[in-house]
Amino acid sequence: MCLPMKKRQSKIDPVTGGSDIRPPVLWDSLMKKQAFENFIYGVFLLLGLITVGCVLLITVYLIISGIPAIREIGLFKFLFGKTWASTAKTPQFGILPFILTSIYGTAGAIALGVPIGFLTAVYLAKAAPPKVKAVVSAAVSVLAGIPSVVYGLVGMLVLVPGIRSIFHVPDGASLLAAIVVLAVMILPSIVNVSITALEAVPQEYEDASLALGATPTETYFRVSVPAARSGIAAAVVLGVGRAIGEAMAVMMVSGNVANMPSLFQSVRFLTTAVASEMSYSSGLQRQALFSIALVLYLFILLINAALNFFLKRSKEA
Amino acid sequence: MSDIITVKDLCLWYGSAQALKDININIPEHAITALIGPSGCGKSTFLKTLNRMNDLIPGVKITGEVRYAGQDIFAPGVDVNMLRKDIGMVFQKPNPFPMSVYDNIAYGPRTHGIKGKAKLDDIVERSLRDAAIWDEIKDRLKKNALGLSGGQQQRLCIARALAVEPQVLLMDEPTSALDPISTGKIEELASALKEKYTIVIVTHNMQQAVRISDQTAFFLLGELVEYGDTETIFSVPVDKRTEDYITGRFG
Numbered sequence: 001m002c003l004p005m006k007k008r009q010s011k012i013d014p015v016t017g018g019s020d021i022r023p024p025v026l027w028d029s030l031m032k033k034q035a036f037e038n039f040i041y042g043v044f045l046l047l048g049l050i051t052v053g054c055v056l057l058i059t060v061y062l063i064i065s066g067i068p069a070i071r072e073i074g075l076f077k078f079l080f081g082k083t084w085a086s087t088a089k090t091p092q093f094g095i096l097p098f099i100l101t102s103i104y105g106t107a108g109a110i111a112l113g114v115p116i117g118f119l120t121a122v123y124l125a126k127a128a129p130p131k132v133k134a135v136v137s138a139a140v141s142v143l144a145g146i147p148s149v150v151y152g153l154v155g156m157l158v159l160v161p162g163i164r165s166i167f168h169v170p171d172g173a174s175l176l177a178a179i180v181v182l183a184v185m186i187l188p189s190i191v192n193v194s195i196t197a198l199e200a201v202p203q204e205y206e207d208a209s210l211a212l213g214a215t216p217t218e219t220y221f222r223v224s225v226p227a228a229r230s231g232i233a234a235a236v237v238l239g240v241g242r243a244i245g246e247a248m249a250v251m252m253v254s255g256n257v258a259n260m261p262s263l264f265q266s267v268r269f270l271t272t273a274v275a276s277e278m279s280y281s282s283g284l285q286r287q288a289l290f291s292i293a294l295v296l297y298l299f300i301l302l303i304n305a306a307l308n309f310f311l312k313r314s315k316e317a
Numbered sequence: 318m319s320d321i322i323t324v325k326d327l328c329l330w331y332g333s334a335q336a337l338k339d340i341n342i343n344i345p346e347h348a349i350t351a352l353i354g355p356s357g358c359g360k361s362t363f364l365k366t367l368n369r370m371n372d373l374i375p376g377v378k379i380t381g382e383v384r385y386a387g388q389d390i391f392a393p394g395v396d397v398n399m400l401r402k403d404i405g406m407v408f409q410k411p412n413p414f415p416m417s418v419y420d421n422i423a424y425g426p427r428t429h430g431i432k433g434k435a436k437l438d439d440i441v442e443r444s445l446r447d448a449a450i451w452d453e454i455k456d457r458l459k460k461n462a463l464g465l466s467g468g469q470q471q472r473l474c475i476a477r478a479l480a481v482e483p484q485v486l487l488m489d490e491p492t493s494a495l496d497p498i499s500t501g502k503i504e505e506l507a508s509a510l511k512e513k514y515t516i517v518i519v520t521h522n523m524q525q526a527v528r529i530s531d532q533t534a535f536f537l538l539g540e541l542v543e544y545g546d547t548e549t550i551f552s553v554p555v556d557k558r559t560e561d562y563i564t565g566r567f568g
Contacts, residue, residue, distance in 0.1 A: 204412035208474070211370060212425040212481055213402030222424070227415050 059297075066294030069093070069287035078291060084258040084268075086277060086285040093288045095273070095295065101261040102270045102299070105175060105250065106243040109182035114236055116183070117190030121235075124191070125198035126220045144188030152252030155181040160253055169264045173255035176263045181249050186239035193238055197231020197314060198224055230314030237307040244299055247271035270296045321346035321485060321515050322367060327381035329362060329371065336362045338539045340381070344532075346484075349507060349516045351530035351547065353523060355567065358536040360519045364487050367517065368404040369397050386484070402429060404485040405478035410494050411470035413462035413477070418454055421462045421473060425481035440480050447513075448476035449506050468499025475506065479514075486510065488518040492525065504529050523563055527551055535559045 070078050073093050081094015120140075124133050156173075159180055164172035201224045209219040225232070247269070255266025256276055268276070274289050274296070281289055320343040329337035337359045344350050352360040365371045366383060369390060383390050390400055402425070413421050422441040431437060441458065445451040450472040454465065462473055471491055478486060488507070492500040507516055507529050520526050526533050527547060534544040535556075543550060543559045554560045561567055 202412070204408060204410060205414055207370065207373075207408065208412045208414065208477070209424070209428075210373065211368060211401055211406035211408075212428060212477065213398040213400075214425075214428045215398055218428055222428075223414055 062290065062294045062297050065287065065290040067291075069284060069291040070294075072284060073288065073291075078288070079295070082260060084273070086281070086288065091285065093284070095270070095288075095292055097258050097260045098268055098270045098273045098292065099295065101175065101254075101267040102244055102296075104261045105178050105182060105254075105267070105269060106240055108175070108179035109186055109243045110236065110239060112179060113183035113186045113239060114190060117187045117235070117239070118194055118232065120187075121191045121194030121198060121232075122220055122225065125195045126224060127216065140188050140191050143184070144192070148185065148246060148249040149252075151181050151185055152249035155249060155253035163264075167264060171255060171266060173253055173266055174264045175254060175261050175267045178250040178254040178267070178269070181253050182243045182246060185246060185249060186242050189238045189242055190235045193235035194228070194232050197228035197235065200231065201227045228314075230310050234307055234310040234314060237303055237310055241300060241303045241307065244296070244303065245271065247275050251275060270299075319346060320344060321386060322517075323382075323384045325382040325384075327363075327366065327383060328379070329359075329366060330378040331374070332376045336539050337366070340541045342534060342541055342544055344485075344515065344517060346515045347511055347513075348531040349511050349518060349529050350532045350534065351526035352517065352519045352534050352536060353521075353526050353562075354536035354542075355562070356521075359539040360534075360536040361489055363536065364489055364517060364519050365406075367485070367487055368401050368406055370401075370406065372397065402481045403483055404487060405481065405483035406487045407471070407474050407478055407489065407491045409490040411467055411474055413465070413470050413473050415461065415463055417459050418462050418465070418473060419458040421477050422480045425477060429481060444476040444480040445473075447479050447510070448472045449502065449509070450476060466499070468495050468502060471495060471499065471503060472506065475503075475510075479510075483514065485515045485517065488516060490519050490521060493521060500525075523551075535562060537562070 073081075078093055078095060079099070080096050081092060082096050083092040083094045084097060085092045120136070124136055128136065155177055159177045160172035160174075162172065163169065163174060163177055167176075205223050205227055206219050209223045210216070214222070250269050251272040254269065254272065256268050256272055257266035258268045258273070259265045261267050270292055274292050277285065278289055322344040324340055324342045324344075327337055327340040328335065340363060352364060354360045362371065366379065367385070367390075371377050371379070379391065385400065385404065388395070414424060416424075419441055422444050423437045426437060426440050431440070442451060442455075445454065450469060453469060454473075457465075462470065465473060471494075475486075475491075492503050495503065504525060507518065510516060511531075518526075518530065530547045532545065533547040533550045535542045535550065535554075535558075537558055543554060543556045545555075550559065551563055554563060
């Protein structure tokens with residue numbers, strides 16, 4: 001806002017340039033306005049820099065505190081070691097179980113949550129009568145606002161015993177329980193972002209399809225969805241981000257044991273590995289937890305890059 | 318010439334506002350019928366009634382009768398998708414799908430169950446030739462249709478409509494978003510297409526109606542004021558309002 005003004009000022013010399021008949025009072029008020037604009041601009045810049053500063057701070061801190069343990073343990077041993085025994089006499093710090101659990105858990109949540117969320121979005125954006133849409137949209141918003149500890153609690157009380165009795169396993173606290181909880185948790189992001197993408201599809205495309213004799217359903221899936229695919233991809237990536245970063249709910253339903261992932265076994269995620277040991281950790285164990293956080297952070301950065309890529313593409317489309 | 322579409326006492330309401338009042342009109346086949354009139358006169362609404370695209374607008378109520386090839390198009394049990402396959406439409410703004418030229422043309426045939434590359438290749442080529450755009454874009458069939466110029470996009474849309482082998486082609490101000498050269502091409506195309514198809518075209522451009530149409534219908538405030546041979550309408554209009562409109566006194 002203020003930069004063009006600065007330029008304008010520099011062109012007109014207040015003494016010689018400009019016009020002699022300019023009333024000085026107007027000139028004064030311009031100076032005041034400009035000073036104010038510059039001030040506001042500075043405030044905005046400062047506020048923007050706070051965010052950037054936080055990101056930088058976290059990044060630097062994570063790298064500095066995450067590197068030592070990796071150095072001591074060895075990158076390969078740390079990332080691909082299958083055993084995590086941080087408090088044993090000869091401690092072992094292999095985080096492959098956590099990495100795989102996070103990947104499997106997220107993939108499972110996506111496999112379960114995306115079809116449901118995506119089809120819900122298509123229905124709400126294109127087919128639902130206004131009243132139904134209002135009710136379902138409200139429900140989705142509520143779902144988005146429920147704290148993760150509540151998801152965990154309900155999962156513990158309903159899902160875990162349910163899995164135990166349905167699949168006849170000794171303990172229902174398992175990867176499967178975590179997947180189901182995560183699938184529900186990512187639904188709102190997937191539904192909302194997909195709806196936005198689908199509603200942005202120009203009506204003309206759909207009209208053209210209908211005028212060719214396609215049914216509404218054919219139109220949604222062969223015209224609207226392909227036209228919105230970048231936005232829908234962004235929705236999926238956003239879901240991945242939420243799922244991989246979730247700690248509280250999965251800790252409550254996954255049993256929190258550092259096993260290699262298996263559907264009906266207790267497992268531990270990258271997030272829960274950090275959260276569950278941090279309070280009593282010390283020494284190398286503590287440093288290793290920071291390293292886990294660093295790995296998680298790198299995952300998130302990767303996902304964010306993918307998200308930006310898809311969002312940019314969907315804007316261009 | 319026999320009439321392919323006959324309309325009797327057609328009334329249409331958007332909610333409580335009446336947009337069409339007792340329209341009676343017979344549209345002959347293999348001819349170009351132009352619908353003219355000022356904005357908001359109901360000509361586009363009438364056009365969209367013929368392939369039941371108005372069904373999509375909430376709150377629309379229609380009375381009266383529209384017969385296509387003798388069949389009442391509002392009768393229960395009419396397959397609206399088949400009706401729209403038979404009565405194709407070209408819109409005001411070129412609206413190719415955001416996919417390749419080839420897929421745009423093949424969309425309709427695929428929708429109606431045509432598979433097989435050879436068959437589709439044939440249809441694509443024939444449709445693009447019929448729309449007089451084959452030579453211009455035959456090397457770009459795999460490119461995104463949104464990269465074409467506006468005039469090419471509109472001819473592509475015509476080709477897309479032709480690909481499902483319609484009997485009637487409805488055109489809703491197809492040249493209003495185009496430059497004069499592209500407009501000329503579309504007009505030429507329309508004149509050539511009437512050999513095979515029946516064309517109903519809404520236009521704001523009275524010279525266009527004179528140039529290409531055989532019949533002209535003048536709409537005003539939801540009424541069909543006058544309908545007849547284009548030459549007669551533009552030389553010796555019967556109704557005073559028609560005369561005022563075509564001589565540019567309003568609209």
